[in-house]
Amino acid sequence: MQASTDRAELRASGAHLPATELLRCRGLVKSFAAVRALRGVDFAIAAGRVRGLVGENGAGKSTLVKIIAGVYAPDAGTFELEGAPMHFSGADDALARRIVTVHQDINLVQTMTVAENLLLNNEPTYGFGIIRRRAMAEKVSQLLRLYEIDVEPDAVVSELPNDLKKMVQIVKGVSLDPKILILDEPTSSLTESEVQVALRLIRRLAESGVGVVLISHYLNEIFAVCDDLTVMRDGEVVADGPVAETNLAQVVTAMVGRHVETHRRAEATPSRAKESSPLMRVEDLSIPGRLDAISFELGHGEVLGVTGLAGSGLGELAKAIFGADASGRLGGRVILDGKTVPPRDPAASLKAGLALITGDRRREGLLLDFTLKENICLPILSRFTGAAGRLDGSAMTEATTRNITRLHIRAPGPEALASQLSGGNQQKVLFAKWLETRPKVFVMEDPTIGIDVGAKAEIRAIIDEIAAAGVGIVLITTELEELVTLCDRVLVMFRGQLVTELTGAAIRRESILHAAACGEELAVPA
Ligand code: ADP
Ligand code: MG
Numbered sequence: 288m289q290a291s292t293d294r295a296e297l298r299a300s301g302a303h304l305p306a307t308e309l310l311r312c313r314g315l316v317k318s319f320a321a322v323r324a325l326r327g328v329d330f331a332i333a334a335g336r337v338r339g340l341v342g343e344n345g346a347g348k349s350t351l352v353k354i355i356a357g358v359y360a361p362d363a364g365t366f367e368l369e370g371a372p373m374h375f376s377g378a379d380d381a382l383a384r385r386i387v388t389v390h391q392d393i394n395l396v397q398t399m400t401v402a403e404n405l406l407l408n409n410e411p412t413y414g415f416g417i418i419r420r421r422a423m424a425e426k427v428s429q430l431l432r433l434y435e436i437d438v439e440p441d442a443v444v445s446e447l448p449n450d451l452k453k454m455v456q457i458v459k460g461v462s463l464d465p466k467i468l469i470l471d472e473p474t475s476s477l478t479e480s481e482v483q484v485a486l487r488l489i490r491r492l493a494e495s496g497v498g499v500v501l502i503s504h505y506l507n508e509i510f511a512v513c514d515d516l517t518v519m520r521d522g523e524v525v526a527d528g529p530v531a532e533t534n535l536a537q538v539v540t541a542m543v544g545r546h547v548e549t550h551r552r553a554e555a556t557p558s559r560a561k562e563s564s565p566l567m568r569v570e571d572l573s574i575p576g577r578l579d580a581i582s583f584e585l586g587h588g589e590v591l592g593v594t595g596l597a598g599s600g601l602g603e604l605a606k607a608i609f610g611a612d613a614s615g616r617l618g619g620r621v622i623l624d625g626k627t628v629p630p631r632d633p634a635a636s637l638k639a640g641l642a643l644i645t646g647d648r649r650r651e652g653l654l655l656d657f658t659l660k661e662n663i664c665l666p667i668l669s670r671f672t673g674a675a676g677r678l679d680g681s682a683m684t685e686a687t688t689r690n691i692t693r694l695h696i697r698a699p700g701p702e703a704l705a706s707q708l709s710g711g712n713q714q715k716v717l718f719a720k721w722l723e724t725r726p727k728v729f730v731m732e733d734p735t736i737g738i739d740v741g742a743k744a745e746i747r748a749i750i751d752e753i754a755a756a757g758v759g760i761v762l763i764t765t766e767l768e769e770l771v772t773l774c775d776r777v778l779v780m781f782r783g784q785l786v787t788e789l790t791g792a793a794i795r796r797e798s799i800l801h802a803a804a805c806g807e808e809l810a811v812p813a
Contacts, residue, residue, distance in 0.1 A: 315364035342519035356388035357381035387465035572619035595780030640727035690719035711742020781806035
């Protein structure tokens with residue numbers, strides 16, 4: 288197995304260090320309003336060791352890390368730092384004790400240069416005056432060379448791609464000379480070679496005695512560099528111990544726990560999908576460095592799930608199918624109902640019968656200051672326009688009211704502003720808008736993200752209903768629940784490639800998670 292070779296290499300010299308405990312937390316509890324993010328968590332960090340922290344989205348990993356970093360105060364629980372009881376009074380206090388955290392979000396000062404960011408809060412003897420610039424630049428160049436980051440010290444952070452921003456953020460953390468270094472999903476936005484640099488850096492730090500915590504969904508990375516592993520689920524620690532004493536299958540099982548699921552569509556559709564020629568064929572969609580020759584077919588009335596980790600190319604794929612790609616380097620083609628859709632032309636895609644709901648409904652989907660009527664009828668204005676170019680307002684009202692009823696949109700009426708609605712109801716308006724274009728294929732990215740449980744269930748029912756009417760659905764999502772209960776087939780992406788296809792009863796949380804985290808299929812039979 289790939290992971291064990293890497294691991295032998297990466298861990299070769301650090302295996303026999305004595306484990307001195309740096310930090311221990313006991314019984315950490317933290318709630319946000321009704322959400323119990325941590326329900327009594329014990330966690331320890333030892334000098335010279337790397338502890339992996341894994342768990343599904345929402346398990347509580349970032350909350351735990353933010354408490355250790357002094358960002359949040361826990362509701363209950365105790366800390367010991369090198370054996371002595373202690374209280375954190377905030378993030379600066381944690382930093383002063385050399386507990387450094389590289390948070391999940393990029394928190395660099397975007398308007399400053401790489402050099403300024405790297406030295407911020409770090410080099411009190413240097414000002415930002417002209418005289419010191421040269422000395423600063425030299426120190427920074429040295430850091431960047433040491434960590435193999437190909438970026439100019441004078442580059443403004445806002446202009447860097449995300450992977451380089453992340454690398455700068457990591458180096459900034461390391462340059463603070465930590466005793467404990469916590470990395471919250473550092474690798475999701477990195478390229479393959481940057482991942483290798485980061486993993487080597489982590490091992491090197493551990494060998495010099497730093498206690499490292501690594502949060503990652505990439506289980507192969509966890510197995511490659513970690514000495515110990517903590518698995519969290521629903522705010523609790525469900526497994527904890529040396530990496531050498533566990534394996535991938537055990538870890539995945541601990542992550543997902545027990546779930547009772549029904550595959551409502553599992554039997555009905557494969558035959559439906561096969562009965563006729565495919566509704567849509569996607570051939571070799573590529574964006575250099577982001578999407579690698581993605582090909583698949585979609586049947587009439589089929590719900591095809593596509594999933595993967597953050598950074599695996601899901602967002603790019605959604606836009607690429609619709610011909611909406613900002614890079615200008617999109618290759619491949621989409622064939623809908625036997626006809627090639629003109630490439631790189633969203634308007635032509637729409638005309639050919641494609642609809643797209645992106646993951647960012649606030650920015651790209653709805654006009655919040657406009658009425659429901661305007662939002663729903665805007666893409667299809669021609670249908671309501673008479674010979675003299677006059678809009679038929681009553682037909683628009685009628686179409687809007689029909690959608691309000693059909694999708695159970697809770698709103699005062701067609702003239703209500705989109706901004707007045709809850710997130711779930713806004714999402715339904717977005718569905719209405721696209722359904723009115725009468726699409727043949729509906730591509731949706733994270734259609735239920737950020738909305739409450741009740742609205743989630745309603746939107747899933749709507750998706751099921753649309754498919755039952757013969758529309759092909761590409762459901763791009765990271766929600767396991769949605770993939771397992773709603774999809775006829777699931778494709779898994781890994782760093783820009785399609786790596787696995789699961790059908791019917793083989794669509795299980797474990798299999799999906801494993802393929803997404805490792806880029807390969809789960810070898811263990813069902
Ligand atoms: P993970 O990092 O494992 O994905 P988090 O620690 O971010 O999980 O979240 C754990 C739970 O706490 C989730 O249900 C999340 O929605 C909730 N949560 C986290 N931070 C906040 C916050 N600032 N306000 C409200 N809820 C939060
Ligand atoms: Mg997190």
